[in-house]
Amino acid sequence: MATDRLSLVFGALADPTRREILTRLAEGEATVAELAAPFSMSQPAISKHLKVLEQAGLVSRTRRATARLSRLEAEPLREVTTWLARYQRFWDESHERLDELLAALQARQEDHE
Amino acid sequence: MNKTQITAEAGVPLIIVTRAFDAPRDLVFRAHTDPGLLVRWLGPRDLTLTVERHDPRDGGRWRYVHTDAQGNRYAYHGVFHGDPSPDAIVQTFEYEGAPGQVKLDTTTLEQRGDKTVVRTVSAFASVDQRDAMIASGMERGTHDSGDRLAELLDKLQASRAGREGEDR
Numbered sequence: 001m002a003t004d005r006l007s008l009v010f011g012a013l014a015d016p017t018r019r020e021i022l023t024r025l026a027e028g029e030a031t032v033a034e035l036a037a038p039f040s041m042s043q044p045a046i047s048k049h050l051k052v053l054e055q056a057g058l059v060s061r062t063r064r065a066t067a068r069l070s071r072l073e074a075e076p077l078r079e080v081t082t083w084l085a086r087y088q089r090f091w092d093e094s095h096e097r098l099d100e101l102l103a104a105l106q107a108r109q110e111d112h113e
Numbered sequence: 114m115n116k117t118q119i120t121a122e123a124g125v126p127l128i129i130v131t132r133a134f135d136a137p138r139d140l141v142f143r144a145h146t147d148p149g150l151l152v153r154w155l156g157p158r159d160l161t162l163t164v165e166r167h168d169p170r171d172g173g174r175w176r177y178v179h180t181d182a183q184g185n186r187y188a189y190h191g192v193f194h195g196d197p198s199p200d201a202i203v204q205t206f207e208y209e210g211a212p213g214q215v216k217l218d219t220t221t222l223e224q225r226g227d228k229t230v231v232r233t234v235s236a237f238a239s240v241d242q243r244d245a246m247i248a249s250g251m252e253r254g255t256h257d258s259g260d261r262l263a264e265l266l267d268k269l270q271a272s273r274a275g276r277e278g279e280d281r
Contacts, residue, residue: 007123007124007240007241007244010121010122010123010124010244011123011124013123014122014123014124084119084121084247087119087121087128087247088117088119089157090156090157091117091119091130091132092117093156093157093158094154094155094156094157095115095117095132095134095154097153097154097155097158098134098141098144098154099115099134099135100154101144101150101153101154102134102135102136102140102141102144103135103136105136105140105143105144105150106136106140
């Protein structure tokens, strides 16, 4: 993933309202009115959040009859998870090894006492 | 169980890595500053770490090389700022595959009961540099399949009794 796209995804995920919107969209497509319902926020404000999510590739918008529906696009989320998982694995494995080393060193110290 | 926590917030060029260890602070500090111990834990198991230079004092330089089974080398270097102590190990870090992109690592060790909490804050020049580093720089840590790792763990555990005699 290009880093600029990654920044857009992280920027989009940084806001709690936008995370709530994504959670709602995980259940299925929704209109702006439906998305606005749980929030004390105007529909234009919700539309603004949707635009940020759309630019990050996290949401796509379709028309059905007169309704404009938003849909969750899960792929960028998966890429973000993979992105951090690599770094996580590097340190998980290093730290597992450090745990073993510290245990071995302490066992030796006890032997000497 | 102790777990490695990594925080990389959007829009801020930082990565924070936190982990608790069941060991006293001075021992954890030694594991971070004694090259003989460092080579035994830093990095994934399928890479061999060579400490080519390690001078843990104010202005002292360090250079580490990770080598994989195919002989590929991944080198890193930097400089210590201030004399390293359990209160703070401050060092710059530059991956030689991406020259000019320097991050600043500050590691603090805090004793909490029987545990020592190690916290490293890495500061990058920009969010883009941080994201690129995470995406590519640490990629080498990943190609172990679960099976291969499990095999390796079995071997290490079987030979652990033999290895413990090598300390000090």
